[in-house]
Amino acid sequence: xxxxxxNGDLDTQNNFLSAQNFVRNLAxxxxxxxxxxxxxxxxxxxxxxxxxxxxLRTLYDGNLHVISIRGAGQSAALTRPAQTLQVVRxxxxxxxxxxxxxxxxxxxxPLLPDYSQQLNPDTSRMEADRIVNLPGxxxxxxxxxxxxxxxxxxxxxxxxx
Numbered sequence: 001x002x003x004x005x006x007n008g009d010l011d012t013q014n015n016f017l018s019a020q021n022f023v024r025n026l027a028x029x030x031x032x033x034x035x036x037x038x039x040x041x042x043x044x045x046x047x048x049x050x051x052x053x054x055x056l057r058t059l060y061d062g063n064l065h066v067i068s069i070r071g072a073g074q075s076a077a078l079t080r081p082a083q084t085l086q087v088v089r090x091x092x093x094x095x096x097x098x099x100x101x102x103x104x105x106x107x108x109x110p111l112l113p114d115y116s117q118q119l120n121p122d123t124s125r126m127e128a129d130r131i132v133n134l135p136g137x138x139x140x141x142x143x144x145x146x147x148x149x150x151x152x153x154x155x156x157x158x159x160x161x
Contacts, residue, residue: 002063004091008072008079009055016068020058023066032060040067040097042083047102054083057097065091 005023007016027033042054055068067087072080082101089104090097110116129148134141145161152158 002065002091002094004065004067004088006067006069006076006084006087008074008076009068009070010073010079011076013074016056020066020068023058023060023064027060027062027064030062032062032064035059035061040087042070042086043100044082045102046100054086054097067097 005019007014007019009016036057036059038057040054040057041051043049043051053070055070055072056066057068058066060066069076069080069083069087072083077084085104086099086101087097089095089101090099125148126146129146131145131147134145147161148159150158150160
């Protein structure tokens, strides 16, 4: 099993130093030693942009990883989305944290049909104007009630109930 702890280094509520100390104590109690402790490089596309310092990384044997994301606050994914995506993507794929995101298409795309829902289903005008609930009514109705507006002219609307 692999475990990733990541924090923004500007997070004032759950700062990266307390996360590092927690994991350091956890690793010591489990007999895990540090394999690598250095900085990782953040970059979206190395063909165009220069690398920037992404933050600190500490890797323990037993697949325990502690990463700080430079410049990120409490919600790292909101304050440094590209760097957070780089960390999580490379962790899940088992790649070096220095791998850039150039292989990803980050352009806008429509939602897949399985993940989208039609918010306003097609309904007729009559069905849209139908009243389906009469608050405070203590008996079942045996009629349909409608309420809406009719255009009387270009400047006047007629409300019906």
